[in-house]
Amino acid sequence: MASRFQFNISATDGAARTGMITTPRGEVRTPAFMPVGTAATVKGMLPGSVAETGADILLGNTYHLMLRPTAERIAALGGLHGFMGWDRPILTDSGGFQVMSLSGLRKLTEEGVTFKSHIDGSKHHLTPERSMEIQRLLGSDIVMCFDECPALPADRERIATSMELSMRWAARSKQAFGDRPGHALFGIQQGGLEQDLRAASAEALQEIGFDGYAVGGLAVGEGQEAMFGCLDYAPGQLPHDKPRYLMGVGKPDDIVGAVARGIDMMDCVLPSRSGRTGQAWTRRGQVNIRNARHADDPRPLDEECTCPACRTYSRAYLHHVTRSKEMIAGMLLTWHNLHYYQELMAGMRAAIAAGTFAAWQAQFHALRAEGDIEPL
């Protein structure tokens, strides 16, 4: 194992890159999709099953963990990895995004944010310094700066003010993070859909200096076209030789479009959340397994998929257990969705390495355009 955090790009194809992040906890093949383990569990999955899907790294949520069971408790128990039974790398967010989403329950100042817990209404304070402390207590391998971002659309002044505050918080985050060999700190670019503000943010972050850079403040209501418009320039404003992380994205076609624009890492609750509501993602797009057309269908969700749901079960079974609200429905569909997402990433990595990513994308879109298999 490496003793420090490294990133190496092994191939590029257009703006897309493939490579490897190396940490003392293990390697992360990029482009990487990180399943979300909000409250110290990827909902509906055992950690060994998450690893079986091909995930190299998980995301943990500072906001949820600080409230329950608390970062101090997890630290006393030896850290998040052992607590949740996942020994590979973990990236933690800063808590900022989720606290900002608690409209009405929070108060923002230069110092930080005061908010009330959604669990018991208790009052909490988050600052760049406290976020760094929590992420250290959790034992996170990749720590995110504490930042603030407005929902889009927002006016330019609100976006500029927010970005500037986030840059001051980024400097405080770096200062508080200190020197922690083997652990990485990522800065977060803000600036909404304003190219010059994004450039200013990228410049401010690089002056501070980080191990990786996130494109923040997207996937907050702007739509795919606007997001891709921003990704046409934002990754290029960030250092070429550091990982670029697009936070909270997304649907499979969002992910493919982001990778094509130079993104190396992503996370999203979508594959797991969809799985718990009967939604499956396949090479042919989205399938609502609750639909009555699946009730007698002996075929698997995707005949080429090798996940346990597709290897063992018919659409009829998945339909039955979803309708019956059985736990196995969420377990199998989450597994399938995470498996599909990891296959998607593996396919892109191979295509970028082979220099055939354009053809791979054409095939990806062509199969989705065909749509799901016809009912029997």
Next chain:
Amino acid sequence: MASRFQFNISATDGAARTGMITTPRGEVRTPAFMPVGTAATVKGMLPGSVAETGADILLGNTYHLMLRPTAERIAALGGLHGFMGWDRPILTDSGGFQVMSLSGLRKLTEEGVTFKSHIDGSKHHLTPERSMEIQRLLGSDIVMCFDECPALPADRERIATSMELSMRWAARSKQAFGDRPGHALFGIQQGGLEQDLRAASAEALQEIGFDGYAVGGLAVGEGQEAMFGCLDYAPGQLPHDKPRYLMGVGKPDDIVGAVARGIDMMDCVLPSRSGRTGQAWTRRGQVNIRNARHADDPRPLDEECTCPACRTYSRAYLHHVTRSKEMIAGMLLTWHNLHYYQELMAGMRAAIAAGTFAAWQAQFHALRAEGDIEPL
């Protein structure tokens, strides 16, 4: 694989027996505990995980499956085994017990029972003939006679009338079942807590002739002392050389007491249902993992247990995910409970084979009397 249903006793110790049921689908080591897979899934478990706990056989519920997804649909899809991904033996109940539990929603006649679905209020009819047809459509390996039983306490006349009806239904079940090599049909003894009625029922069943015999009508509110009182004589009224199945039992000490009295098979929802509500069963008795005393406890539920919950997780983690209502809580605790139940059965089988079952029982009770480990 055997081409027909067989039962062989390899050792006895007092009234307790150990042996093997052989079916074309596989072997069942007795005494056997059958996890309940009500709606074509053992709640919270993948079938491979159920097999890993050591279960040789599952129970499926005719009542639930006939309503959703329907027996005809499962038959068209190739049967219950393939549908739910479990290729080992399956025993199905007759639907009788669950229909009888629908008080107010059902009407009982000599012919059978008319009832309304708890799912959509639709009207259904169950008779011995229809129950046999449904269990055949499901592809059940061990089919149960359609019977009727009153909740206890009930007066002697109600018990006698009900038992006699069940015996007429047993004859009709046998007739309707016909000759199905490789599949077994079990009769169900009734008679409440009346020894002479139990004897008459056992005699009536043996005149018809079955591949195995259940002790029915217990675990319906009479309490452990009364149940054991009945089990002191009921198994001995049934043939020695056929499996004896105690339906719907029970807690670990119920199970041990039943095996000591000559029972070979049992089923119960308890280990899986308990697991979904934060209740764990260990060698030291019941543990409520929701209790605050576990919040900081780094120790496993049971340090000698080899299940994934005990191998990987602390009580603190199990407490956290249970309090947080995470799916993994029910998944891990169900796995642990089913694992513990199967270890219990394996322990009893080994002790009976070694002729040390009395000492084994003393140890079982002594450890439970000590109670759960002290808080840190």
